[in-house]
Amino acid sequence: MNAESGLMSLWTQGDWVTRSVALLLLAMSLASWVVILIKALGLRHAAKQALALEQFWHAPDFAQGLTQLADEAPNPFRHLAITAQAADAHLLPQSSNRQLIDSLDRNDWVTRCLRGSIDEATAELQSGLAVLASVGSTAPFVGLFGTVWGIYHALLAIGAAGQSTIDKVAGPIGEALIMTALGLAVAIPAVLGYNALVRGNKGVIGKLNRFAYDLHALFVTGARVVNSHKS
Numbered sequence: 001m002n003a004e005s006g007l008m009s010l011w012t013q014g015d016w017v018t019r020s021v022a023l024l025l026l027a028m029s030l031a032s033w034v035v036i037l038i039k040a041l042g043l044r045h046a047a048k049q050a051l052a053l054e055q056f057w058h059a060p061d062f063a064q065g066l067t068q069l070a071d072e073a074p075n076p077f078r079h080l081a082i083t084a085q086a087a088d089a090h091l092l093p094q095s096s097n098r099q100l101i102d103s104l105d106r107n108d109w110v111t112r113c114l115r116g117s118i119d120e121a122t123a124e125l126q127s128g129l130a131v132l133a134s135v136g137s138t139a140p141f142v143g144l145f146g147t148v149w150g151i152y153h154a155l156l157a158i159g160a161a162g163q164s165t166i167d168k169v170a171g172p173i174g175e176a177l178i179m180t181a182l183g184l185a186v187a188i189p190a191v192l193g194y195n196a197l198v199r200g201n202k203g204v205i206g207k208l209n210r211f212a213y214d215l216h217a218l219f220v221t222g223a224r225v226v227n228s229h230k231s
Protein backbone atom coordinates (compact mmCIF):
# COMPACT_ATOMS: atom_id res chain seq x y z
CA MET A 1 0.00 0.00 0.00
CA ASN A 2 1.60 3.25 -1.16
CA ALA A 3 1.50 6.68 0.38
CA GLU A 4 -1.50 7.71 -1.75
CA SER A 5 -3.78 5.02 -0.27
CA GLY A 6 -4.70 3.49 3.02
CA LEU A 7 -5.21 5.18 6.35
CA MET A 8 -3.04 8.18 5.55
CA SER A 9 -4.95 8.88 2.37
CA LEU A 10 -8.22 8.33 4.19
CA TRP A 11 -7.25 11.00 6.69
CA THR A 12 -5.74 13.54 4.28
CA GLN A 13 -8.41 13.25 1.61
CA GLY A 14 -11.39 12.80 3.90
CA ASP A 15 -13.62 15.65 5.03
CA TRP A 16 -14.46 16.61 8.61
CA VAL A 17 -17.13 13.90 8.87
CA THR A 18 -14.70 11.14 7.89
CA ARG A 19 -12.07 12.44 10.28
CA SER A 20 -14.62 12.75 13.09
CA VAL A 21 -15.70 9.13 12.59
CA ALA A 22 -12.07 7.99 12.61
CA LEU A 23 -11.36 9.92 15.82
CA LEU A 24 -14.54 8.55 17.42
CA LEU A 25 -13.48 4.99 16.60
CA LEU A 26 -10.04 5.69 18.03
CA ALA A 27 -11.56 7.05 21.25
CA MET A 28 -13.88 4.03 21.53
CA SER A 29 -10.95 1.67 21.04
CA LEU A 30 -8.84 3.40 23.67
CA ALA A 31 -11.74 3.41 26.14
CA SER A 32 -12.33 -0.31 25.55
CA TRP A 33 -8.71 -1.28 26.12
CA VAL A 34 -8.44 0.87 29.24
CA VAL A 35 -11.52 -0.82 30.72
CA ILE A 36 -10.32 -4.28 29.70
CA LEU A 37 -6.88 -3.81 31.25
CA ILE A 38 -8.13 -2.23 34.48
CA LYS A 39 -10.87 -4.79 35.04
CA ALA A 40 -8.59 -7.70 34.14
CA LEU A 41 -6.04 -6.54 36.71
CA GLY A 42 -8.85 -6.18 39.25
CA LEU A 43 -10.02 -9.75 38.62
CA ARG A 44 -6.49 -11.05 38.96
CA HIS A 45 -6.16 -9.17 42.24
CA ALA A 46 -9.47 -10.57 43.51
CA ALA A 47 -8.35 -14.09 42.62
CA LYS A 48 -5.22 -13.64 44.74
CA GLN A 49 -7.31 -12.28 47.61
CA ALA A 50 -9.58 -15.33 47.43
CA LEU A 51 -6.58 -17.60 48.05
CA ALA A 52 -6.39 -16.28 51.62
CA LEU A 53 -9.86 -17.51 52.55
CA GLU A 54 -8.68 -20.89 53.81
CA GLN A 55 -6.06 -19.16 55.95
CA PHE A 56 -8.88 -17.04 57.35
CA TRP A 57 -10.81 -20.13 58.43
CA HIS A 58 -7.74 -21.76 59.96
CA ALA A 59 -7.02 -18.72 62.16
CA PRO A 60 -7.55 -19.27 65.92
CA ASP A 61 -10.09 -16.43 66.19
CA PHE A 62 -11.98 -13.98 64.01
CA ALA A 63 -9.67 -11.02 64.68
CA GLN A 64 -6.60 -12.96 63.60
CA GLY A 65 -8.56 -14.31 60.65
CA LEU A 66 -9.10 -10.76 59.44
CA THR A 67 -5.36 -10.19 59.45
CA GLN A 68 -5.05 -13.03 56.94
CA LEU A 69 -7.20 -11.08 54.51
CA ALA A 70 -5.22 -8.30 52.89
CA ASP A 71 -6.02 -4.94 54.50
CA GLU A 72 -6.22 -3.13 51.18
CA ALA A 73 -8.91 -1.54 49.09
CA PRO A 74 -10.76 -2.95 47.40
CA ASN A 75 -10.93 -6.34 49.10
CA PRO A 76 -14.54 -7.56 48.90
CA PHE A 77 -13.79 -10.63 51.02
CA ARG A 78 -12.43 -8.61 53.94
CA HIS A 79 -15.29 -6.13 53.61
CA LEU A 80 -17.75 -9.02 53.69
CA ALA A 81 -16.19 -10.41 56.87
CA ILE A 82 -16.20 -7.00 58.57
CA THR A 83 -19.84 -6.51 57.54
CA ALA A 84 -20.83 -9.84 59.07
CA GLN A 85 -18.98 -8.99 62.29
CA ALA A 86 -20.65 -5.56 62.47
CA ALA A 87 -24.08 -7.09 61.85
CA ASP A 88 -23.55 -9.59 64.64
CA ALA A 89 -22.26 -6.94 67.05
CA HIS A 90 -25.30 -4.76 66.34
CA LEU A 91 -27.61 -7.49 67.65
CA LEU A 92 -25.76 -8.06 70.90
CA PRO A 93 -27.95 -7.48 73.97
CA GLN A 94 -27.92 -3.84 75.01
CA SER A 95 -29.06 -2.54 78.36
CA SER A 96 -30.10 0.84 76.94
CA ASN A 97 -30.53 2.83 73.76
CA ARG A 98 -32.24 -0.03 71.94
CA GLN A 99 -33.66 0.53 68.48
CA LEU A 100 -36.47 -1.03 66.48
CA ILE A 101 -33.85 -2.80 64.35
CA ASP A 102 -32.78 -4.74 67.44
CA SER A 103 -35.99 -6.77 67.27
CA LEU A 104 -35.01 -8.28 63.92
CA ASP A 105 -34.31 -11.97 63.70
CA ARG A 106 -30.54 -12.66 63.74
CA ASN A 107 -30.73 -14.85 60.65
CA ASP A 108 -32.61 -12.21 58.63
CA TRP A 109 -30.41 -9.34 59.81
CA VAL A 110 -27.09 -11.05 59.07
CA THR A 111 -28.42 -12.23 55.71
CA ARG A 112 -29.53 -8.71 54.80
CA CYS A 113 -26.18 -7.18 55.70
CA LEU A 114 -24.22 -9.83 53.81
CA ARG A 115 -26.44 -9.44 50.76
CA GLY A 116 -25.91 -5.68 50.80
CA SER A 117 -22.14 -6.14 50.90
CA ILE A 118 -22.27 -8.64 48.02
CA ASP A 119 -24.42 -6.24 45.98
CA GLU A 120 -21.85 -3.48 46.49
CA ALA A 121 -19.02 -5.78 45.41
CA THR A 122 -21.03 -6.92 42.38
CA ALA A 123 -21.69 -3.33 41.33
CA GLU A 124 -17.97 -2.57 41.62
CA LEU A 125 -17.04 -5.63 39.55
CA GLN A 126 -19.53 -4.76 36.83
CA SER A 127 -18.58 -1.10 36.60
CA GLY A 128 -17.16 -0.30 33.19
CA LEU A 129 -18.75 -3.26 31.44
CA ALA A 130 -21.42 -0.96 29.99
CA VAL A 131 -18.64 0.81 28.08
CA LEU A 132 -17.57 -2.45 26.45
CA ALA A 133 -21.15 -3.43 25.68
CA SER A 134 -21.81 -0.04 24.08
CA VAL A 135 -18.63 -0.08 22.03
CA GLY A 136 -19.17 -3.67 20.90
CA SER A 137 -22.69 -2.93 19.70
CA THR A 138 -22.18 0.49 18.11
CA ALA A 139 -18.63 0.47 16.66
CA PRO A 140 -19.56 -1.60 13.55
CA PHE A 141 -22.35 0.85 12.72
CA VAL A 142 -20.08 3.84 13.27
CA GLY A 143 -17.59 2.28 10.88
CA LEU A 144 -20.36 1.51 8.40
CA PHE A 145 -21.52 5.13 8.52
CA GLY A 146 -17.97 6.22 7.69
CA THR A 147 -17.90 3.76 4.80
CA VAL A 148 -21.20 4.98 3.35
CA TRP A 149 -20.11 8.59 3.68
CA GLY A 150 -16.75 7.88 2.06
CA ILE A 151 -18.32 5.96 -0.84
CA TYR A 152 -20.84 8.74 -1.40
CA HIS A 153 -18.12 11.37 -1.75
CA ALA A 154 -15.96 9.04 -3.84
CA LEU A 155 -18.82 8.53 -6.29
CA LEU A 156 -19.43 12.28 -6.45
CA ALA A 157 -15.77 12.86 -7.27
CA ILE A 158 -15.77 10.12 -9.92
CA GLY A 159 -18.96 11.50 -11.46
CA ALA A 160 -17.51 15.00 -11.57
CA ALA A 161 -14.37 13.71 -13.25
CA GLY A 162 -16.39 11.72 -15.81
CA GLN A 163 -14.22 8.63 -15.36
CA SER A 164 -15.51 5.31 -14.00
CA THR A 165 -12.79 2.83 -14.87
CA ILE A 166 -11.83 0.24 -12.27
CA ASP A 167 -8.51 1.88 -11.52
CA LYS A 168 -10.31 5.12 -10.71
CA VAL A 169 -12.97 3.45 -8.56
CA ALA A 170 -10.92 0.88 -6.65
CA GLY A 171 -8.77 3.35 -4.70
CA PRO A 172 -11.46 5.66 -3.28
CA ILE A 173 -13.94 2.81 -2.63
CA GLY A 174 -11.26 0.68 -0.98
CA GLU A 175 -10.24 3.54 1.29
CA ALA A 176 -13.87 4.06 2.28
CA LEU A 177 -14.28 0.38 3.10
CA ILE A 178 -11.38 0.69 5.52
CA MET A 179 -13.85 2.42 7.86
CA THR A 180 -15.87 -0.80 8.09
CA ALA A 181 -12.73 -2.73 8.94
CA LEU A 182 -11.84 -0.16 11.60
CA GLY A 183 -15.31 -0.48 13.12
CA LEU A 184 -14.92 -4.25 13.36
CA ALA A 185 -11.40 -3.90 14.73
CA VAL A 186 -12.81 -1.76 17.54
CA ALA A 187 -15.90 -3.89 18.22
CA ILE A 188 -14.37 -7.38 18.28
CA PRO A 189 -11.92 -6.79 21.19
CA ALA A 190 -14.68 -5.02 23.12
CA VAL A 191 -17.07 -7.97 22.72
CA LEU A 192 -14.42 -10.56 23.56
CA GLY A 193 -13.24 -8.52 26.55
CA TYR A 194 -16.81 -8.11 27.78
CA ASN A 195 -17.48 -11.85 27.64
CA ALA A 196 -14.21 -12.69 29.37
CA LEU A 197 -14.81 -10.16 32.15
CA VAL A 198 -18.38 -11.37 32.70
CA ARG A 199 -17.08 -14.93 33.14
CA GLY A 200 -14.39 -13.71 35.52
CA ASN A 201 -16.91 -11.69 37.53
CA LYS A 202 -19.15 -14.71 37.88
CA GLY A 203 -16.26 -16.64 39.39
CA VAL A 204 -15.49 -13.92 41.94
CA ILE A 205 -19.17 -13.44 42.82
CA GLY A 206 -19.52 -17.18 43.29
CA LYS A 207 -16.63 -17.17 45.77
CA LEU A 208 -18.17 -14.20 47.58
CA ASN A 209 -21.49 -16.02 47.88
CA ARG A 210 -19.82 -19.14 49.29
CA PHE A 211 -17.81 -17.05 51.74
CA ALA A 212 -20.97 -15.20 52.77
CA TYR A 213 -22.73 -18.53 53.33
CA ASP A 214 -19.89 -19.65 55.60
CA LEU A 215 -19.94 -16.35 57.50
CA HIS A 216 -23.69 -16.57 57.89
CA ALA A 217 -23.38 -20.05 59.35
CA LEU A 218 -20.59 -18.89 61.68
CA PHE A 219 -22.51 -15.97 63.17
CA VAL A 220 -25.94 -17.59 63.23
CA THR A 221 -25.11 -21.16 64.27
CA GLY A 222 -21.62 -20.64 65.70
CA ALA A 223 -19.81 -22.93 63.24
CA ARG A 224 -18.85 -22.91 59.58
CA VAL A 225 -20.47 -25.44 57.27
CA VAL A 226 -17.30 -27.35 56.41
CA ASN A 227 -18.24 -28.45 52.90
CA SER A 228 -19.95 -25.23 51.85
CA HIS A 229 -16.88 -23.99 49.99
CA LYS A 230 -16.94 -26.91 47.59
CA SER A 231 -18.76 -26.47 44.32
